[in-house]
Amino acid sequence: xxxxxxxxxxxxxxxxxxxxxxxxxxxxxxxxxxxxxxxxxxxxxxxxxxxxxxxxxxxxxxxxxxxxxxxxxxxxxxxxxxxxxxxxxxxxxxxxxxxxxxxxxxxxxxxxxxxxxxxxxxxxxxxxxxxxxxxxxxxxxxxxxxxxxxxxxxxxxxxxxxxxxxxxxxxxxxxxxxxxxxxxxxxxxxxxxxxxxxxxxxxxxxxxxxxxxxxxxxxxxxxxxxxxxxxxxxxxxxxxxxxxxxxxxxxxxxxxxxxxxxxxxxxxxxxxxxxxxxxxxxxxxxxxxx
Amino acid sequence: xxxxxxxxxxxxxxxxxxxxxxxxxxxxxxxxxxxxxxxxxxxxxxxxxxxxxxxxxxxxxxxxxxxxxxxxxxxxxxxxxxxxxxxxxxxxxxxxxxxxxxxxxxxxxxxxxxxxxxxxxxxxxxxxxxxxxxxxxxxxxxxxxxxxxxxxxxxxxxxxxxxxxxxxxxxxxxxxxxxxxxxxxxxxxxxxxxxxxxxxxxxxxxxxxxxxxxxxxxxxxxxxxxxxxxxxxxxxxxxxxxxxxxxxxxxxxxxxxxxxxxxxxxxxxxxxxxxxxxxxxxxxxxxxxxxxxxxxxxxxxxxxxxxxxxxxxxxxxxxxxxxxxxxxxxxxxxxxxxxxx
Numbered sequence: 030x031x032x033x034x035x036x037x038x039x040x041x042x043x044x045x046x047x048x049x050x051x052x053x054x055x056x057x058x059x060x061x062x063x064x065x066x067x068x069x070x071x072x073x074x075x076x077x078x079x080x081x082x083x084x085x086x087x088x089x090x091x092x093x094x095x096x097x098x099x100x101x102x103x104x105x106x107x108x109x110x111x112x113x114x115x116x117x118x119x120x121x122x123x124x125x126x127x128x129x130x131x132x133x134x135x136x137x138x139x140x141x142x143x144x145x146x147x148x149x150x151x152x153x154x155x156x157x158x159x160x161x162x163x164x165x166x167x168x169x170x171x172x173x174x175x176x177x178x179x180x181x182x183x184x185x186x187x188x189x190x191x192x193x194x195x196x197x198x199x200x201x202x203x204x205x206x207x208x209x210x211x212x213x214x215x216x217x218x219x220x221x222x223x224x225x226x227x228x229x230x231x232x233x234x235x236x237x238x239x240x241x242x243x244x245x246x247x248x249x250x251x252x253x254x255x256x257x258x259x260x261x262x263x264x265x266x267x268x269x270x271x272x273x274x275x276x277x278x279x280x281x282x283x284x285x286x287x288x289x290x291x292x293x294x295x296x297x298x299x300x301x302x303x304x305x306x307x308x309x310x311x312x313x314x315x316x317x318x319x
Numbered sequence: 320x321x322x323x324x325x326x327x328x329x330x331x332x333x334x335x336x337x338x339x340x341x342x343x344x345x346x347x348x349x350x351x352x353x354x355x356x357x358x359x360x361x362x363x364x365x366x367x368x369x370x371x372x373x374x375x376x377x378x379x380x381x382x383x384x385x386x387x388x389x390x391x392x393x394x395x396x397x398x399x400x401x402x403x404x405x406x407x408x409x410x411x412x413x414x415x416x417x418x419x420x421x422x423x424x425x426x427x428x429x430x431x432x433x434x435x436x437x438x439x440x441x442x443x444x445x446x447x448x449x450x451x452x453x454x455x456x457x458x459x460x461x462x463x464x465x466x467x468x469x470x471x472x473x474x475x476x477x478x479x480x481x482x483x484x485x486x487x488x489x490x491x492x493x494x495x496x497x498x499x500x501x502x503x504x505x506x507x508x509x510x511x512x513x514x515x516x517x518x519x520x521x522x523x524x525x526x527x528x529x530x531x532x533x534x535x536x537x538x539x540x541x542x543x544x545x546x547x548x549x550x551x552x553x554x555x556x557x558x559x560x561x562x563x564x565x566x567x568x569x570x571x572x573x574x575x576x577x578x579x580x581x582x583x584x585x586x587x588x589x590x591x592x593x594x595x596x597x598x599x600x601x602x603x604x605x606x607x608x609x610x611x612x613x614x615x616x617x618x619x620x621x622x623x624x625x626x627x628x629x630x631x632x633x634x635x636x637x638x639x640x641x642x643x644x645x646x647x648x649x650x651x652x653x654x655x656x657x658x659x660x
Contacts, residue, residue: 130624
């Protein structure tokens, strides 16, 4: 029983990290309905950036969040203005191709620059705390993961308030619902899409800066997170920020509970089996609104 | 004109390895083999992706199903590849139909991710199922054959003519696939697929069962992938999960199809002819230098795909070649007339 409870707690903590990765996709895919298969590569760039700043300047990854977020915001806007804007109006397939091309380009540019070796952040606040544990009722909580989960919650809250409570967030939602109507009330859709791409890239880069404390950095690290993020956004109901958070927690728990009973290779299989079941019987997702 | 080009292409494909073989080179036969395998996979993907318009990210599952089926038949029961290959294609098509029917409720991106989901579920099954060898997979032993024909029918070639043998085996399978796809393209089936792609509601309005025909399209794709999987398994002399379930078995053919022209019969062929040699030539020219193994070929692929998506999403074949070529002919004619005068 304690084993199961421990697995659920571990799953929830992982879930917060997944939520961070998925939330950028919620904005680009869920809210603005554009596909980005290079999402994991944005994450990888964030992780490499955090690793690089830590290795060269000794900057803690948690402090690297600000510069990385800003740079990747610019990168996201650039990707939209230079590439995605061109392919937006056409066949939806074209968005898939464009971002797959981007995936290959970014991933292998990093391979060319840094090789496929695994890299680790040697010294950071969270790494130093890695031995610290809290034990409540026989269930162990790792302090670094708790801290990361707390950060994830904070980011989600900020984003939720931004999307739901500010005029800018409402303009984003209006653009996603009806472009022409949004234009009539003076919103520039291309501007809104560029902001959405910037935000999506910045958020996933921030996620990367937090993730480097827990995972090795290598150019191919993105794919495993991309496929999970897609399942999470779909499970959570497209475009719902809170739904994404809850779905990420569900995914984390499914993974860690699966591992208690089955070989570890199956931990993603059950996540995707639930994606299929929910996609077929409840296409609006677990927490979708329509 | 088109027929002449087809004839010339066929002759070139048949003849080009012979002088190389006589001089003792085998490298370009293997490049040709990989081009043909990827062109064949692209032809298969074009059915679900190009004609039926459903983005399928998981056809490599059926590549693996084909490879495993034929390998199991050969290793466990001694069934030769010329029986194993059609059996594998049928098994993959049936399995694909069963798996895909429920998925056809999903559309667009959601369908694409569902195909990824099936691939994600297939990976641990392949890695842990002891019957098919688990993560070690199966080894395909080379058995001595009485003559060359028996070797060819069992898809087993060895010695100095190994590369040449597999090249011609791939050429035969590729030609068969191309012929079948040309038939499908012109048949009612092909028109149903494209009708569903262009406007699903309208297609249903004139009585086309969109779910049924999406399943048929994906099963054709699966059968082609399975046949290619069988060929690949006998070439590699082994089948194991990480090899046959690799993502490249879908991304390379998809990229080839997009570069050449999605939804066009010859699109994947042109794309494979461009993309696969790039990778092979790069790996030889970079050799063991500082940039070897650094994914430079994949950077080039990525760049090509991004440029195609941004500027010509319908692919290279959709460029106005006819007009350009005619203009050049006319210019040449004019120059000739001028020089005659």
